[in-house]
Amino acid sequence: MKIALLSYSTKPRGGVVHTLALAEALAAAGEDVTVWSLGRGGDAGFFRPVDPAVRVRIVPFPDGPAEETVGERILRSIATLRAAFDPSPYDIVHAQDCISANAVDGRCIRTVHHIDHFTTPELADCHERAIVEPYAHLCVSRAVADELTAGWGIKPAVIPNGVAYERFATTDPVARAAWRERLGRYVLTVGGIEPRKGSLDLLEAYALLRIRQPDVRLVIAGGETLFDYRDYRAGWEARAVELGVEPVVLGPVGEEELPPLVAAAEVFAFPSVKEGFGLAAMEALAAGVPLVVRDLPVLREVFGPAALFADAPQGLAAALEQALAKADPDRRKAGRHLAARHTWAEAAERHLGFYHRSSPAASTPLRNDYEPSAPNTRLG
Structure with a gap:
């Protein structure tokens, strides 16, 4: 098959990581795959090298005028x-x-990673059209699929993300030690400072945590995004001053630096208020790092007994302290096992089956081939 995977960015966001890994797994399975994306800010390629078996088409997208709104940029x-x-x-x-x-006027298969609720008219219209117009739909978790069914009457198939397990499970000890020497003991989160990531709640939780664990730092990596969160970021920084805390904001981290940064963390915090799967959190489990996540149905579905669940900020602080204070080898083992089960090869195989069934020329009806691996609905 000749397959085009389309993304909006070359930056290391979850959906972009998904796109590249899926493309490479499809190409490894013998398919003819091209990834298309916009090259913002002069980008001529993705944030990491892409397997040469995958064709890459970057469409130049120059910066707009300073007064361009988010809606106009969309x-x-x-x-x-x-x-x-x-x-x-x-x-x-x-x-x-x-x-x-x-951009393809809905003539496509669409993966809905998570469902957003926008107030900007152009974004709201973009979101709605991208749900109702595609001829077939995928989700990376049952919880998001159920949202589509409840809100739009759409019954998507569910194919979970894969995970680059070995990349995070077998990191360089020298690189890990370098991060520890630089940062000391730290709680890590990846994804930047923005509303969806629950950044303010994590900041409040960290201030509570430091009362009892004053030597622990909060480290924030990542943060590339299409949207303008400057006002939120300014409010977050002002609140940090009020609380008397100084988190370490690394910004985007290089592809080779990220796995040892994750593996060297004492705890990985994932307080998002909306997610479709939680790929960064699953990578932390692959690295054997204790995981604290917000108590959301989708994260219960994906992580099950491998994580600690909490509501913010007091609950988050308590869960972070628990993870810092007491090693739980059974939970760590469950986390590594869970992450290892999510392979991109399997994800590609299931996508290919879906592509064949959902092609406009296919004669067989679509169906959801997702089956929970156990009664607790952990993904397989």
Whole structure:
């Protein structure tokens, strides 16, 4: 099959990581795969090297005027990708986000990673069209699939993310030691400072934690995003001053530096208020790092007994302290086992089956082939 996977960015966001890993696994299975994306800020390639078996098409997307609004940038993103993309060579066009789905006018398969609720009119329209217009839908968790069914009457298939298990499970001890020497004992979160990531709640929890664990630092990595969270970030920084805490904000971390940074952490915090799967948290489990997540149905589904669950901020602080104070080898073993079960090879195989069934020329009806691996609904 000739397959096009479309993404809106070259930066290391969860959906982009998913797109590249899936593309490489599909190519390893013998498929003809091309990844399309917008190259923002002069980017001519993705945040990491891509397997040469995958074709890469980066559409230049120059910076707009200083007064350009988020809504205007969304519309310009859609128009730019639409003007460059030609669907005719491909048997399957698979969009990973609302921008790319709108760029192909919904003539695609769409993975809905999570469901957002926007107030900007252009974003709200982009989100809605990218749900209702594609001819077939995938989700990476049952919880998000159920949201689609409840809100739109759509019954998507569920194919969980894969995980680069070995990359996080077997990190360089010298690199880990370097991060520990630089940062000391630390709680890590990956994903930047933004509302969806629950950054303010984590900050409040950290202030409570430091009362009893004054030597522990909060480290924040990542943060590339399409949206403008400057006001939220300013409020977060002002609150940090009020609380008397100084988190370490690393920003984007290099591809080779991230696994040892994760593996050297005492605890990985994942207080998101909305998620579709939690790939960064699953990578932390692969590294054997204790995991504290917000108590959401989707995260209960994905992580089950491998994580500690809490509501913020007092509950988060208590869970972080518990993870710091007491090693739990059984939970760590469960976490590594869970992460190891999520392979990109299996994800690619299941995508191929879905592509064949959902092709416009297919004669067989679509069905959801997701089966829970156990009564507690952990993904398999």
